[in-house]
Amino acid sequence: MNKVVAHFIDGxxxxxxTNDFLPAKDHFHVTTVESPEGTxxxxxxxxxxxxxxxxxxxxxxxxxTDTNEFDSSRPSAGRRIRVHFRDGEVLVGTTQGxxxxxxxxxxxxxxxxxxxxxxxxxxxxxxxxTFI
Numbered sequence: 001m002n003k004v005v006a007h008f009i010d011g012x013x014x015x016x017x018t019n020d021f022l023p024a025k026d027h028f029h030v031t032t033v034e035s036p037e038g039t040x041x042x043x044x045x046x047x048x049x050x051x052x053x054x055x056x057x058x059x060x061x062x063x064x065t066d067t068n069e070f071d072s073s074r075p076s077a078g079r080r081i082r083v084h085f086r087d088g089e090v091l092v093g094t095t096q097g098x099x100x101x102x103x104x105x106x107x108x109x110x111x112x113x114x115x116x117x118x119x120x121x122x123x124x125x126x127x128x129x130t131f132i
């Protein structure tokens with residue numbers, strides 16, 4: 001099971017676990033952390049999603065301030081990329097597989113101290129994607 005935080009285009013979020021997310025599928029399921037035992041999972045469609053964040057834990061580190069800066073002492077794999085979301089958020093990181101026209105892409109944040117290990121960005125929720 002993957003710990004995820006789903007950010008929707010309408011601004012709300014859902015924290016929980018998924019084991020059936022695949023970039024090629026239009027939907028997947030998340031069992032939220034607030035759900036009582038035995039409750040049905042949420043059926044999430046990609047069209048409603050801004051991004052899916054794969055996280056280390058659900059609380060994060062309240063003392064850490066995420067940055068969009070690369071650490072020169074830690075080489076990163078992949079191409080450096082900047083994602084501008086339609087809601088104004090900017091995500092900087094690396095990707096191994098961005099191709100325009102695909103429904104989305106995975107990005108590993110530039111900030112190695114981030115609670116986010118990787119993020120699936122939904123292309124339709126972006127304003128601009130550029131290599132840096």
